[in-house]
Amino acid sequence: MEYQEYQLRETAAKLLEEEKANVVIGYGLSKTGKVVPVFITRPEDAQKLVWNSECHQNLVVFLTRPEVKRLGKPAIVVKPCDARAIVVLANESQIMRHEVYVIGMVCEGVNEDQGRPSSRCAICYGHYPQNVDQVIGEAEDAPKDLSKEERRKTGKYQRIEEIKALPPDERLAYWKREFSRCVRCYACRQSCPLCYCNRCVADKNRPARIPTSASLQGNFAWNILRAFHLAGRCVSCGACSAACPAGIDLNLINLTLANAAEEQFDHLSGTKVGALPLIGTFSESDKEDFIR
Amino acid sequence: MEKTNTDQTFEPKIIAFVCNWCTYLGADLAGTNRLEYPANIRIIRLPCTGRIDFNLVIKAFEVGADAVLVSGCHPGDCHYNAGNYHARRRWILFRELLEVLGIETERIHFSWISAAEGAKFQKFVTEIVDKTRALGPYRGYQSITHESEER
Secondary structure, eight states: OOOEEEEEEEEEEHHHHHTTTTTTEEEOOOTSSSSSEEESSSSSGGOOOOOOOTTOOGGGGGGGGGHHHHTTTTTEEOOOOHHHHHHEEEEEEEETTSSEEEEEOOOOOOSSSSTHHHHHHHHHHSSOOSSOOOEEEEGGGGGOOOHHHHHHSSHHHHHHHHHHHHHHHHHHHHHHHHHHHHOOOOOHHHHHHOOOSSOGGGBBBBBSSOOOSSSSHHHHHHHHHHHHHHHOOOOOOOHHHHOOOTTOTTTTHHHHHHHHHHHHHHOOOTSSOOOSSSSSSSOOOOOOOOBB | OOOOOOOOTTOOOOOEEEEEETTHHHHHHHHHHTTOTTTEEEEEEHHHGGGOOOOOOHHHHHOOOSSSEEOOOOOTTTSSSSSHHHHHHHHHHHHHHHHHHHHHHGGGEEEEOTTOHHHHHHHHHHHHHHHHHHOOOOOOHHHHHHHHHHH
C-alpha cells in the first residue's frame, strides 16, 4: 500500500506537469488527520495525496459537479468499485470518457468509520480495477475475487434472504423501523455518483411528486424513489450507506435491485463499456408470468 | 378517509391505471356492451403504460387504495410501438423491490387488455374486486399514512 501511495504521487505529479490533467481528484488528509477528498492542481502538491485503508469515499461523485468541472480536465483516483460508476456515467453520456484520466488502485478492501471494514467490501465484485487508464498496484497483491456463488453466501445477500423469508407485514415493519429514522437530509443522494440530476424529482414542488416532510409516508416514498431510480444502475459502491447519518443500510435495497437485474437480465451495472441502460431498453422475450 | 367502513361492509377501493389506446377503450366497450362490473374501480387514464410511473402506484396506496390495477396494450399492439415493453421490464424490477419492502404484491395486478376485450375487462375487474374483498383492507400501507398524520 505504501508503494502504491508513492506511485500514485509520482503519477499525479507527472500528469499535472505534462498538463495531461489540470486537477487530480484524490484522497488527502484533513488537519485532524482524517482522510478527505482533495483536489490537487499543482505538481508540488501531489505529495499530499494518500492511499490507505481509510480511503472509502467514492470520488466519482465529484466528476459531474459544476464547481469541479470548472477546475479543468480531471484525473481521478478510483477503487475498482468506483471505476464501475465511471463506466455508467460514460454510458449515460454524463462524462466524456476520454476527457477523464482514471487512475485505478488495486484495492485490498477499505474501512469506513474507525477501522470497521466497509460492508461493501464483503460483497466485492473485484479487487483489480477494470476500464481505467492506469492501474497502480500489482494484481498478485489483491485478494482473490469472489465468484457469483460465493458472493451470494456473503452477509449482505444473506440479510436480503432473511428479510425475504419474513412474512410481508414483518418485512414492512422492519422497513418502517428503518425509515422512521430517516431525516430526509438527502445525504444518500448527494454521495451517490449516479444521482446526478441537476434538479431532483424530490425537490420539485409544482406538483410535489413525493411528500417532502420527514414523515413515514414521505420517507417511504423517497426511499422507494431513490432505490428505483438506481435500478440497473447502482454499482454497489456503498456510498449511500456510508453517508446515512441515521445508519440505515440503504445499500441493502439497492443490492436487491442489482441482484434482480443480475438474475433476470444478466446485467451487472458498470462492467460493460457502451452498455445500454437496463431500464430504457427492453427485450421482446422479457418474462411476463405476472401479467394476465 | 371515511372511517365507517367495517370489515363486514368492506368495499375495496381499487385504482386502475390504464392506457388510453387499449384498456381504456376496452373498458369503454364493456360499458357500451352493457357488461356490468363492480363500481369499486376508479379508472385513471394515461397516455401509455410506459407513462405509468412507479410513484403513481405508491401514491395510490398512500391515499388509501386497497389494490392497484395496471393495464395496457398487448405486446406488439402499443400505439407508440414499445411503451408496454418498457413498462413490462420496469415492473419486473419494481415487483422485486416491493417484495423486499414488504408491500403486498398480490394487491398489484397487471394485465394486457385490448380495445376489443370488453368482456376480458369485465371478468378481470370482477375477479380482482372479489380477490381484494377476500384480502380485506390494505392496513399495511394505510398504517404508514396514518402514523404520518398522527405526528
